[in-house]
Amino acid sequence: MADKTLDVKGLNCPIPIMKVKKAINEVPKGGTLEVLATDPGSVADFEAFCKSTGNELIEHSEEGGVYRFLIRRT
DSSP states (O other): OOSEEEEOTTOOTTHHHHHHHHHHTTSOTTOEEEEEEOOTTHHHHHHHHHHHHOOEEEEEEEETTEEEEEEEOO
16 A cells, blocks of 8 residues: 555646655655556656656556556655
8 A cells, every 4th residue: 555645637747747746755765655647648757757756666557547656755
């Protein structure tokens, strides 16, 4: 289970990334942030976010138009 869950469904770029930047700082180092999004562009956005910030994208999936990401804060 994630340390924190952030629901950004219905929001489009760049709002989900902006909210994740804030929320990841509320997660302890080594902890995880679960993000739920509906923007199809979020897959590329969160991959790029993790690469640029050094956080780890542990997994991502899509079911019924909802994208789920699990990010580990490093």
